[in-house]
Amino acid sequence: MTTPSSSSPDYATLGFTQILINLEHKGGIAIVTLNRAKYRNTFTKLLLKELTIAFELFDKDDRVRVVILTAGHDAPAYCSGADLTNGWDPWRSSKKPGAENNSPHADGGRLVLPIYTCRKLTIAAVNGDAAGIGITGLQLPFDFRFIWGGAKLTFPFVRRGISVDGLSSYLLPRLIGQSRATALLLSGLTVVPSSTLLSGLYFQILDRREDVLPAARAFALEMAGATSQVAVAYSKALIQRPGRSVEENHRLESECTYRTLNAGDAAEGVSAFLEKRKPVFRERLGDRWENWWDDQVYQYRKTKL
Amino acid sequence: MTTPSSSSPDYATLGFTQILINLEHKGGIAIVTLNRAKYRNTFTKLLLKELTIAFELFDKDDRVRVVILTAGHDAPAYCSGADLTNGWDPWRSSKKPGAENNSPHADGGRLVLPIYTCRKLTIAAVNGDAAGIGITGLQLPFDFRFIWGGAKLTFPFVRRGISVDGLSSYLLPRLIGQSRATALLLSGLTVVPSSTLLSGLYFQILDRREDVLPAARAFALEMAGATSQVAVAYSKALIQRPGRSVEENHRLESECTYRTLNAGDAAEGVSAFLEKRKPVFRERLGDRWENWWDDQVYQYRKTKL
Amino acid sequence: MTTPSSSSPDYATLGFTQILINLEHKGGIAIVTLNRAKYRNTFTKLLLKELTIAFELFDKDDRVRVVILTAGHDAPAYCSGADLTNGWDPWRSSKKPGAENNSPHADGGRLVLPIYTCRKLTIAAVNGDAAGIGITGLQLPFDFRFIWGGAKLTFPFVRRGISVDGLSSYLLPRLIGQSRATALLLSGLTVVPSSTLLSGLYFQILDRREDVLPAARAFALEMAGATSQVAVAYSKALIQRPGRSVEENHRLESECTYRTLNAGDAAEGVSAFLEKRKPVFRERLGDRWENWWDDQVYQYRKTKL
DSSP states (O other): OOOOOOOOOOGGGSOOSSEEEEEETTTTEEEEEEOOGGGTTOBOHHHHHHHHHHHHHHHHOTTOSEEEEEEOTTSSOSBOSBOOTTTTTTTOOSSOTTSTTOOOOOHHHHHHHHHHTOSSEEEEEEOSOEEGGGTTTTTTTSSEEEEETTOOEEOOGGGTTSOOOTTHHHHHHHHHOHHHHHHHHHHOOEEOTTOGGGTTSOSEEESSGGGHHHHHHHHHHHHHHHSOHHHHHHHHHHHHSOOSSHHHHHHHHHHHHHHHHTSHHHHHHHHHHHTTSOOOOOOOHHHHOOOTTTTTSOOTTOOOO | OOOOOOOOOOGGGSOOSSEEEEEETTTTEEEEEEOOGGGTTOBOHHHHHHHHHHHHHHHHOTTOSEEEEEEOTTSSOSBOSBOOTTTTTTTOOSSOTTSTTOOOOOHHHHHHHHHHTOSSEEEEEEOSOEEGGGTTTTTTTSSEEEEETTOOEEOOHHHHTSOOOTTHHHHHHHHHOHHHHHHHHHHOOEEOTTOGGGTTSOSEEESSGGGHHHHHHHHHHHHHHHSOHHHHHHHHHHHHSOOSSHHHHHHHHHHHHHHHHTSHHHHHHHHHHHTTSOOOOOOOHHHHOOOTTTTTSOOTTOOOO | OOOOOOOOOOGGGSOOSSEEEEEETTTTEEEEEEOOGGGTTOBOHHHHHHHHHHHHHHHHOTTOSEEEEEEOTTSSOSBOSBOOTTTTTTTOOSSOTTSTTOOOOOHHHHHHHHHHTOSSEEEEEEOSOEEGGGTTTTTTTSSEEEEETTOOEEOOHHHHTSOOOTTHHHHHHHHHOHHHHHHHHHHOOEEOTTOGGGTTSOSEEESSGGGHHHHHHHHHHHHHHHSOHHHHHHHHHHHHSOOSSHHHHHHHHHHHHHHHHTSHHHHHHHHHHHTTSOOOOOOOHHHHOOOTTTTTSOOTTOOOO
16 A cells, blocks of 8 residues: 655645646646747657656646646747657667666656646646647546547658557547557558547637637536545545456445445535535545555556556 | 356345346346435445346346346435445455455455356446446446436545556557546536536436436347347457457457357347247257357456456 | 567468458558458358468568458458358357367457557558458458448347357457447447447448448558557557556566667657657668567467466
């Protein structure tokens, strides 16, 4: 059993340059803005590092209930993929994965893990074009995706000579089905959000770029006020790490039910419902979390790679 | 190998009070009606018990080919979730799951297992609003879902302070994809059947509440007359317990093909097809069933929890 | 580690009678046409044999980048299912699967495996009605499905007294979700391509039968010219054999990234992108492929059945 300790960092002092972080304490919303507009927000080793640190902190920061990732709506793109100034170099490694120190691993997947396993609600507010890691790592691991209807989107990997990246081979078939995922990943076609190939991927499609972040933020505020941080975390973990059969899943769900039912938020949730008022959930994830499924699937944050 | 023995109970003598059962012998249709309209058909320990017994009997009753679950179309709701008169009390337990006698387990999942693993065709005829267990346990484990277009639907768990229930963390992502399932389960939003978030979940959406059960019953009668009870049971088991790879699944399908091809219904099916007439399938599941996949996945009805 | 050796057979000399093969050397497109129009292209043991040999050759033939399967657009059907002239006889076997020599297995699945695991892009150009194996084995294992909008489609198994075939119990739920797959497989209903039950299955729906193959061929030519054979093969393998968790998948993707990044096509892909020109991918799968996941999932083409 490991319980990640909670923390309350001052995000302004972290010295990030490729992302900007704004924590709205009152609402519990952290907004992360990609800060490389001049370079079409392309992905670099430094951006990977800053985003990884940020999402690992959000995961443990009990003040944060919802995280939004976005870009400037007047940037040339949400993210145009990897920075290819020096070819695939930053992506490439001289060492075989799985060797001694178990690294390096593909940067796309390294970005996805801390976002996907962040126990808070996460929203991608995609207010521009996106390619490669811009649609894999910066969209697929999020819980909700808001997007500008005019965005051009592509998984270009097979047209660049490399295999699919950013855990898209795992996430996309699960998110929208293997038929659509195969068509998108093996063709590298450029599509728009209303394409039937993307059906089900986007939570909301907005007509104007400048409306994407406000819509995401309004939704985030509603979620932060209406949902239990603890209930969200356990529910998200169940969705991401289900049982291998319906019977095993029953056991996992029962464990989570046991943990959440015998806690304060459940009592408040019922009281508020019966009294027809909005609930005030006070429990903090740092106090309540336990990785009860350690020996079932994989230990939280200790990937045996 | 275990072969559940068949039985032909008299459902009228079982003393159920929270559900009503009507077995149409001729058509092979069992219609179960939730009988707690006065309480919005909320879920109780007794309702769980009666539904469990009923579906375990349907599973073994060779007369039953299709089961329909419905509510009165003038009831205030199809099912408004758990009975919260005493808070979460009936749901809560003092004992940790997995302990000695392997119980108690969450009631939602306990309801789902006998419905999901019932080897007959099952239909949910949802003619009213549904929340919580009303949309998880009373809808997701069914093979076909008919619904009134005006129904308000919600998975409210994270807004009540508890983790998702009724094996929705397992079933919903598989049924309609993880993207839509995550959006529904982690937001607790209230939606209507035509919502794109629910796309693919409902087999038919009816404009009027009173038309839901008749539409479901007409479909059930057609299915009962046109399909082989044995072929349905093996096909359903294959869908629910697929191989872990395409190769393993090939072995499982081959086993089922072997069993069903060398039986009477397969001969009748081909003859009827070649003679361009309706088939008359006479084989009974009680005579033909064998849990051949026991050591592959999980033993039928013997969950090692 | 096994590396299938490459080959360049002369398809005209193979003596096939139930399929016709046309290899367009320049474009790298192999077009296979079902040649049993007189018999509604029903499925026979010989057709199984010829298709199996053909797809195993395409897999190893470095000249082939895309395979299209189609029928004559004036044939009475794309494929009306199994040849039932002698009942289920060709399908049936006297031996139990899994016995000594590990055969026989269901013919549907035997057809699916060489198509699904063919490492090239595959397209089904469905220009007529399809039933049974005509929609399972001859459609589901392909990467892209083009279809005539007027085609009548059915999975008739439960109405013929046999369990579902052609690995549809595995593939259909993954391709379009378990809700739609269950409705289709357990009802045996006849539907058209625009049915919401099939949503997501077809890449393109054409109004006229005669337009299906030309549309598929035009798409194939574009794909053959724009994509890396090696990148496609690794990406396809990742989609078909994902990790059991997001962490394990990260390791698998990292392996594939390592292999493809350090190869010629990746360099060409980046150069072409930066120079805003079309890439010319020269690497051949026969030179680059390695079954690195052997001990993870299943050995390529060595199914331990």
